[in-house]
Amino acid sequence: MSWFTDSRFGMFIHWGLYSAAGGRWKDLETPWVSEWLMRKFRIPRTEYRKLAADFNPTDFDADRWMRTAAEAGMKYMVITSKHHDGFAMFDSSWDDYNIVKATPFGRDPLKELAEAGKKHGVRLGFYYSHEQDWYEKGAYGNFWDFSKEERTPEAFDAYLNGKVRHQVKELLTNYGDVAILWFDTPHIITPEQSSSLRKFVRDLAPDCLVNSRLGGTGEWDYESLGDNQPPYKRFTMPTEGIGTMNESWGYKPFDHGYRTPEEVLQIMARLAACNANYMLNVGPDGTGKFPPESLTILKRVGEFLKVNGEALYGSSDLPIAYPDNRWGHVTRKKNCLYFWCFQGPGELRFYGIRNKIRSAEILGSGTAVPFSQYSNPEYDYHRMILAVPQGIATPFVIKVTCDGEIDCNVRAYYAGTMEE
Numbered sequence: 008m009s010w011f012t013d014s015r016f017g018m019f020i021h022w023g024l025y026s027a028a029g030g031r032w033k034d035l036e037t038p039w040v041s042e043w044l045m046r047k048f049r050i051p052r053t054e055y056r057k058l059a060a061d062f063n064p065t066d067f068d069a070d071r072w073m074r075t076a077a078e079a080g081m082k083y084m085v086i087t088s089k090h091h092d093g094f095a096m097f098d099s100s101w102d103d104y105n106i107v108k109a110t111p112f113g114r115d116p117l118k119e120l121a122e123a124g125k126k127h128g129v130r131l132g133f134y135y136s137h138e139q140d141w142y143e144k145g146a147y148g149n150f151w152d153f154s155k156e157e158r159t160p161e162a163f164d165a166y167l168n169g170k171v172r173h174q175v176k177e178l179l180t181n182y183g184d185v186a187i188l189w190f191d192t193p194h195i196i197t198p199e200q201s202s203s204l205r206k207f208v209r210d211l212a213p214d215c216l217v218n219s220r221l222g223g224t225g226e227w228d229y230e231s232l233g234d235n236q237p238p239y240k241r242f243t244m245p246t247e248g249i250g251t252m253n254e255s256w257g258y259k260p261f262d263h264g265y266r267t268p269e270e271v272l273q274i275m276a277r278l279a280a281c282n283a284n285y286m287l288n289v290g291p292d293g294t295g296k297f298p299p300e301s302l303t304i305l306k307r308v309g310e311f312l313k314v315n316g317e318a319l320y321g322s323s324d325l326p327i328a329y330p331d332n333r334w335g336h337v338t339r340k341k342n343c344l345y346f347w348c349f350q351g352p353g354e355l356r357f358y359g360i361r362n363k364i365r366s367a368e369i370l371g372s373g374t375a376v377p378f379s380q381y382s383n384p385e386y387d388y389h390r391m392i393l394a395v396p397q398g399i400a401t402p403f404v405i406k407v408t409c410d411g412e413i414d415c416n417v418r419a420y421y422a423g424t425m426e427e
């Protein structure tokens with residue numbers, strides 16, 4: 008588990024037949040996330056699968072993907088091995104509805120990524136839609152090809168014990184160590200079915216982590232926040248937030264609503280300050296390339312982390328009521344506090360730290376930050392003021408080194424009740 012919580016930052020990849028369609032069907036542009044194209048327009052499975060005949064992402068370069076992730080400061084990658092459309096992006100012997108057997112491309116991108124990941128020190132995990140599969144009548148989701156009578160609980164169980172187990176086993180045996188199996192959308196799966204699938208995974212790969220969207224009653228390794236959900240408290244369990252750069256997970260070239268690199272870093276800081284990982288999504292196009300807008304963001308984030316990564320990797324939160332600061336967020340490591348500043352200059356006030364400050368500096372440049380401290384032991388009251396100098400481009404991180412393990416009054420920001 009510690010590799011996961013220490014790494015803090017990963018890349019999510021949504022890539023499939025929908026990437027080639029790019030959110031377009033006939034003369035329609037989907038208002039939804041692009042990977043939901045088949046569902047949005049209720050495309051018959053026999054029609055949708057024709058996308059495979061033209062799917063030929065010859066620009067796909069596993070080494071470049073992994074290098075891009077590593078240079079952005081990401082420590083792991085989770086890619087859609089099968090999304091809700093049911094199409095396997097890997098070589099599967101279950102049927103021919105997969106990238107190797109049904110497309111002119113004929114290569115297995117997961118194999119190539121597993122190799123490249125080792126080279127670049129990026130762990131690889133697989134998203135697998137275990138419940139929704141719009142290609143299968145027993146699975147959840149496709150109500151336009153299959154009647155209600157066909158979609159029985161027995162059919163769902165047969166699907167879980169058939170295609171899902173078969174393909175999960177392939178994923179866990181053909182690609183070396185799998186860091187994470189990332190499940191999604193548990194709506195109808197029973198606790199028994201989730202539990203049974205969890206055991207199946209553990210028996211095949213004891214070290215493979217499983218996220219909470221497996222469903223069931225808690226036999227997962229970490230909690231997934233909602234899609235693009237901001238963290239709302241400090242997390243005591245390993246937790247991961249997931250987010251898009253624009254609105255869509257899958258490639259959608261007419262979705263121009265990209266976050267700025269600064270916004271992405273704010274999300275990262277806020278998650279880290281809540282003790283959570285951040286998995287940031289990229290939706291490569293149908294030729295295998297990352298959108299240029301995404302590359303711009305990744306480059307900037309990578310530059311920031313090259314200087315400030317110390318504030319992120321291996322960090323944790325502060326055991327203090329989560330203060331929603333305007334200036335930014337704070338992380339902690341051993342005897343250091345890291346103030347991620349998205350505004351400056353000015354006085355930054357922080358309360359509740361009992362330690363004496365040894366030094367305060369801007370990460371990267373080493374510019375000293377003047378500070379003062381005041382304590383009143385009677386009230387267990389502690390205030391520090393950092394005087395953020397002029398002329399430093401945001402965002403930046405102030406590293407505050409203290410005289411020992413960080414010790415704080417956890418109620419520094421706590422309002423309490425009238426009785427208290």
Ligand code: H79
Binds near residue numbers: 021
């Ligand atoms: O893989 C990505 C999404 O496709 C998947 N989870 C992330 C990681 C996801 N599956 N289901 N959902 C998210 C929730 C579905 C919400 C819906 Fe809709 C609202 C389905 C239809 C309306 C979102 C908005 C999807 C289409 C429009």
